[in-house]
Amino acid sequence: MATTRIGLDQLPPAARAAVEKHTGPLLRVEETTEGFNSEISARVTSTTGTWHIKGLRTDHPRAWTQRREAAVAPFLTGLAPTLDWHVGTAGWDLLGFEALNGHHADYAPGSLDLPEVAALLRRLGETRCPDVELRHAEQRLERYVARSDDLRHFAGPHFLHTDLNNTNVLVDDHVPQGDRARLVDWAWATRGAAWLDAGYWVIWLIAAGHTPASAERWATEVPSWHAAPAAGITAFAAANANVWAEISAADPGPWTSRLAAASEAWRRHRMSS
Structure with a gap:
């Protein structure tokens, strides 16, 4: 809350x-x-x-x-x-x-900010995970998976942001293309599988008006996504649908309901694929 x-x-x-x-x-x-x-x-x-x-x-x-x-x-x-x-x-x-200049990223279909966010996630994927105390992705999702075995898909040594809310991404149009976006609010920094931030982005893209298939196409702009097992992506989508259902029930409002609907739409898409 x-x-x-x-x-x-x-x-x-x-x-x-x-x-x-x-x-x-x-x-x-x-x-x-x-x-x-x-x-x-x-x-x-x-x-x-x-x-x-x-x-x-x-x-x-x-x-x-x-x-x-x-x-x-x-x-x-x-x-x-x-x-x-x-x-x-x-x-x-x-x-x-x-203090950064710029605007909050626009995640809507066709937005010129989308390539910048993809470039930002590529840079993050190349960043070494620091030796500091961080939560592990599998710990954060352990209450929300259908099977405990699903958690193995989320474990890894990589540095993750995990909160891809568009207001956490600032885009500065006065710097060169491909280096315009920055991520703020690292409170939920996590250690886990390299592809998870692209997965978190998918949920916010759907909430911004993308179809699940369109959102996943943007995720393919992040190299680590290509190594994600299909079963792992499906398990991740299902777990996050449970996360957002819980959040929206505890703190009902337009934005939590929007994310709950988006994550449920992704779960249904994965289950029907």
């Missing part, structure tokens, strides 16, 4: 002062509405630069997501915004990222 958002002006003075040790006095604060995991989310500007700040109270149940993002950030050159600073004080954990 979404975390309640508060304004940067509601931080304790000591936490705000700790931020300004890195930024200098803030001249402009733009609160942002994207994302569901942060209590603080704002784009801030001072005389020395612009940053995107994410934050949670240190006693928040998902405070671990801040630590996860800080741990993986050094390994994300060319994939994600740079983490410039990390502050933990006055009961708050705050991350200061390089």
Whole structure:
């Protein structure tokens, strides 16, 4: 479920002062509405630069997501915004990222952003998985598979993002083609089979209006997809239909219902293939 958002002006003075040790006095604060995991989310500007700040109270149940993002950030050159600073004080954990320009990726059929997202996933597939604590894909999906043997398809040593929500992909039209997209929000970084991020993308593509067959054609733009066993893809589609059915039941709303319908459509497509 979404975390309640508060304004940067509601931080304790000591936490705000700790931020300004890195930024200098803030001249402009733009609160942002994207994302569901942060209590603080704002784009801030001072005389020395612009940053995107994410934050949670240190006693928040998902405070671990801040630590996860800080741990993986050094390994994300060319994939994600740079983490410039990390502050933990006055009961708050705050991350200061390089502020990126660009728009959220458009996943609709025919969008010019789709090749950029495919290129981004190809670059991610070539990135070494860091030696940091990460969840394993088979652990995350173990409650949702029809058979425990299906989990073997999801295991692997590769570095995954796993949350291919289009709002987590920023596309900058002012840089060369093939290198325009960046992934934000690495809280759910995972270790697993190389093809899984292409699979997670398929679900969001269907939710954006693609047929399951069209979405899978875009997945073929990611080399690792070609090594995915057909039975593994089917098991993954079925498991994620169960995931999104659970999420939409617990947190009903237009977007969760849309993802539940998309993942169920993919499951039906795989089962009928």
